[in-house]
Amino acid sequence: MTKAVVLGAAGGIGQPLSLLLKVNPLITELGLYDIVNTPGVAADLSHIDSPAKVEGYLPPDDGLAKTLKGADIVVIPAGVPRKPGMTRDDLFKINAGIVRDLATGIAKTCPKAFVLVISNPVNSTVPVVVEVFKQHGVFDPKRIFGVTTLDVVRASTFVAEVIGDLAKAPSISVPVIGGHSGVTIVPLLSQSSQPLPSGYSQEQIAALTNRVQFGGDEVVKAKDGAGSATLSMAYAGAEFAEKVLRAVKGEKGIIAPSFVHLSADAAGGKAVQSEIGSTLDYFSARVELGPGGVEKIHPIGEVSEYEQGLIKAAVPELAKNIDAGNAFIHGSKL
Template identity: 75%
Template sequence: MRTVMNSPGSSFWAGISSFPEKGTSTLSLFDIVNTPGVAADLSHISTPAKVVGYLPPDDGLKKALAGAEIVVIPAGVPRKPGINAGIVRDLATGIATTAPKAFVLVISNPVNSTVPIVAEVFKKHGVFDPKRLFGVTTLDVVRASTFVSEILGDLSLANKVVVPVVGGHSGVTIVPLLSQSSHPLPSGFAQDELDKLTNRIQFGGDEVVKAKDGAGSATLSMAFAGAEFASKVIRAANGEKGIVAPTFVNLAADKEGGGALKKEIGDDLDYFSAPVELGPDGVVKIHGLGKITEHESTLIKAAVPELKTSIDKGVSFIESSKL
């Protein structure tokens, strides 16, 4: 399998393509600087993957994408939405013209806008398949699991706790369904404590930025979360069944499930993060919210207008761009 990836905080990304007869994979990296060195570093890890790094000269982007089956885009400048929009647009154009059938995993923030940007670029090139485009919201799930395990006083549970997180991938659009946690919160957990926990999950990125004195944002935890989701997509593509993961998707990827979800949230949004069953062709089924509390319903109502604004910004950006 051939995978293409970017590095967070830059314009670097990568793709994967299969070589089943050799039993190996290729990881292609692309960035405006340093990619050969990063590739050399990664190539020393004991995996069956061949790692190649490309730079912009000599059609580096096209070479990185050639034959890619999965493309991961964590490219961009931390917390610079306008700059990231242009970077993601240009990368999406490269994918549309070189690897239009690839699964595309978008990490670049703001995901609520960058996923629609990729979709609109693909639509203009006539290659949009909503089943193969994903916004990676896994870090919200990872944070929720970790923070709940801290409250339970047992960090060994961190990789066992499962908390569905729906909505989007920024601030109030992040809605943790704590009532559905696989490991319930302590009995008597007060409303103010619930509010604090919810806020920490929603604004966990700010906690990292503050700890880094404004000199950076979440990169290591995001890399872990991105790898977790990419692994699930790869496993599903290889035929493993029953894999479900929250991800920000176009609800047209599953008209029945997406339509039912729109009724649950009470709005005709085109994109929403929800638990999604993955398969060889991408999205198999979009699951609904399940039984939620009045508190969680209020959080979703607060998320919807923010999501609408962010989605519209992404769409408008491409409508006003020259591709």
């Protein structure tokens, strides 16, 4: 029996994410929570002929605790979407409070659950969750993940477009490290399982890198103020959740980039810190998953001179983002 919970289930990411989790055969129970419309979303999904039983709750009558009771994995897409001209820093001011309150509910009700944070800006909201868990004495770095899978999915898709064969996209692996916003997103195209075409210039590599880093802006602009990357993010969130669940059930060798607290694997975390030349507590690295969550943090490995420059640019921005998340909790009352 596996219970998954989506916090923010009635939103633009939450609804398609809940749909994808409902049809995942690894899930037998699905709890949905939001400030509006969750019973309706749950009723709609409950008509789908897959095994998972669905229940939806609203805030009244301790709805958050009811949703979280018995949860094995909690996915958090709650928060406001990014609008044209809005930075992830703007988002943080709104979403940090939402994430703090949800994290408090998880810490009190199901502290052993795996927590997958989608709410932007991930570089800051993951530290918010961690600091809340620390205050409640239930912090386990192996069980808290920032979902950066969309950057990986974009990199694979864009490389497939470059080689002119989208059918290969699902099998293309491009490690994406660092964080989950702008210059903190570092796609390691030199490590792509599908080499770029011979003669692909440095200017083209830089343009492709920029597209991965700012792919979210591409979607916001295309939606013309009507939303952000909700469908692709829901897909990415469901993909990462499935990897965690498969690893929990004993499947070996599942490796996926994720923004984690580097103490989740002391040796691996120190190796990454050495590679990036920084003592950052968090970094998105290639994480090997196991029954307890983070099994191993893999080193970055050999990168190009250009990618070394990207990492160097990412580190100070990441430090700022992480500090903002920490300061939000320690400068406010729970």
